[in-house]
């Protein structure tokens with residue numbers, strides 16, 4: 001393997017408490033909010049078919065018109081406490097907020113740019129009250145920050161000339177200033193979710209990025225930073241030139257999920273997901289497929305079953321309203337979580353053979369196994385093929401622990417579990433499996449399967 005000075009600084013998962021907490025979240029909320037929300041994905045009566053938060057890059061969007069939008073940013077209906085309560089009801093354990101997206105508009109009072117909320121009619125800090133509201137609900141806050149910043153004169157896609165390099169040094173200093181400022185203003189933040197780090201110019205900044213990451217980690221011990229921040233000695237991101245994961249978890253799963261445990265390479269990871277196919281910021285006219293809560297619950301369960309976190313995106317409108325479609329999803333997901341959260345929180349991958357009826361998760365706290373059923377077989381029998389030397393001690397519906405189900409042995413380590421046919425399951429349901437190992441432990445009894 002290559003000797004890398006700026007590659008992965010750790011092989012394998014972080015095992016400290018803050019990362020354990022992160023690993024056990026299961027469900028998160030992404031919030032994309034900024035001046036792009038004022039356009040709702042339209043300009044001058046025309047429909048923008050791209051991602052609404054990218055409308056500034058649309059050829060039909062005059063750049064100066066976009067850059068004046070902040071003079072209309074005055075979200076009368078912004079209610080951070082209501083947003084936090086809704087997220088709590090949904091069952092989100094963490095929230096990632098766009099402090100600054102690619103356009104550079106800063107949602108906090110920044111000393112380093114005039115393109116921020118203090119120079120909008122709204123005038124006040126957006127981020128601070130949001131952090132307080134989510135902290136008060138016990139939902140951990142993470143700060144999304146786009147390195148790419150179209151508003152900054154020093155920003156460059158690539159460094160071709162000496163002038164580029166000189167300008168980029170200013171941009172690097174600006175970027176560091178804003179990040180230090182964010183961590184000083186919001187020290188309860190548990191981590192940063194970086195974006196906009198694919199430019200050639202940034203990919204040459206292995207030294208700068210590494211020093212900055214170290215500086216940020218020193219400011220908030222345990223700070224969690226994913227694989228989208230640093231480039232390595234050769235400009236590789238997410239995985240360094242030896243194939244080792246950069247940062248604390250893999251951030252590559254954007255609007256897509258891994259299919260198998262092998263796809264995750266055994267790393268921690270999050271999957272960030274839009275409700276439409278590709279809209280993060282507010283678009284007033286969602287076209288194409290809009291995901292149902294059933295689909296999103298399956299993605300959540302699949303993510304947890306493969307040791308990841310699922311982060312669902314919300315895009316509030318220009319007045320600070322959470323749109324009705326998202327409010328409905330938050331309610332429906334929350335209703336499901338209220339009944340089935342034990343199969344999600346502090347759960348992860350179980351190495352039993354994947355079956356067609358759904359997904360296994362296993363509690364990292366007590367080893368209980370959860371069978372989350374999406375596709376109930378017509379004969380009401382769930383096939384279960386356990387790992388070797390496992391016996392099933394007790395099986396029952398999570399919703400009705402008194403209803404003991406008796407597995408039917410098919411062959412060694414393989415059973416049918418008869419679910420209740422007269423129980424009309426109308427949404428994904430969970431069967432709990434308490435199991436133990438047939439290995440004799442030192443005093444001849446059975447130990448709980450770990």
Ligand SMILES: COc1ccc([C@H]2[C@H](O)[C@H](O)[C@H](C)N2C)cc1
Pocket residue numbers: 032051053054195196254272280
């Ligand atoms: C070039 O393709 C991109 C670039 C950036 C994105 C941004 C989205 O605006 C959103 O912030 C998402 C999390 N991020 C990857 C999406 C697609």
